[in-house]
Amino acid sequence: MRYRDLRETRKRQIRYGAWAAAVLLMAVGLILFAASVPREEAASARATTGESRRAATSIASAALSPATASATAAQATTGDEVTVVDGLRRDDAVASIGDARRQAAAGNYVAAEASLDKAEKAMPRLPETQQARVDIVVLKTPEGRFAHHIQRARFAVDHDDRAVAETELAEAARLKADAPEIAELRAALQAAHDKKAHREARIADALSRMREAIARRDFAAANSALNEAERIDVQAPTIRQARVELARAQNAR
Numbered sequence: 001m002r003y004r005d006l007r008e009t010r011k012r013q014i015r016y017g018a019w020a021a022a023v024l025l026m027a028v029g030l031i032l033f034a035a036s037v038p039r040e041e042a043a044s045a046r047a048t049t050g051e052s053r054r055a056a057t058s059i060a061s062a063a064l065s066p067a068t069a070s071a072t073a074a075q076a077t078t079g080d081e082v083t084v085v086d087g088l089r090r091d092d093a094v095a096s097i098g099d100a101r102r103q104a105a106a107g108n109y110v111a112a113e114a115s116l117d118k119a120e121k122a123m124p125r126l127p128e129t130q131q132a133r134v135d136i137v138v139l140k141t142p143e144g145r146f147a148h149h150i151q152r153a154r155f156a157v158d159h160d161d162r163a164v165a166e167t168e169l170a171e172a173a174r175l176k177a178d179a180p181e182i183a184e185l186r187a188a189l190q191a192a193h194d195k196k197a198h199r200e201a202r203i204a205d206a207l208s209r210m211r212e213a214i215a216r217r218d219f220a221a222a223n224s225a226l227n228e229a230e231r232i233d234v235q236a237p238t239i240r241q242a243r244v245e246l247a248r249a250q251n252a253r
Helices: 003-105 109-122 127-139 142-158 162-175 180-215 219-232 237-251
Strands: none
Touching: 003 109, 003 127, 109 127, 127 142, 142 162, 142 180, 162 180, 180 219, 180 237, 219 237
């Protein structure tokens, strides 16, 4: 065989070998692909089954949740209703106790007892009801009534309520005329009266000077006099009226 023919033969052999290798690789690839498809399908099936199970569990939980939520809400609502009802019953009882105390203070003990029975029915064994019964029993005694009138008189004196103070002291004197508490409160009432009269006189003097200053158009002096009156008692009705007078005079200037 000639050298040229030999070289051509070897080239053909190389090409055939390459083709054969390529075919072999393709066959191996197809075999591997065919084998991997079932595994992927199985894995996908397992994943789908897991997701289905989770979805089913979620659906079951969702199906149970409304019932559970409804039961919880019902329990909460029942508790709230009980609290509201108890609060209303207590309010009724407290209102009846207040009525009983006022009725007993006026000497109407029969009505006071009825009010306490009403409070007991609204809220049994309430401590305030029991305390009111004890206080009313004491109030029925001469000593209890005397202490009650003295207490109210002292409160009236502290609040410059001369009319109420005089009434309560008169009632206390009917029970115990020579009691030192009566003389003490009468002295305190007179002192409060004198103090109030002195305060009102000082306010009247300051407001008089304010009006005199307005008449001569001296608004600085008018403001000074009004401020002096306010320092004595800013809540006095005459001071509020004077402030309006001064403002009108200044606007009309």
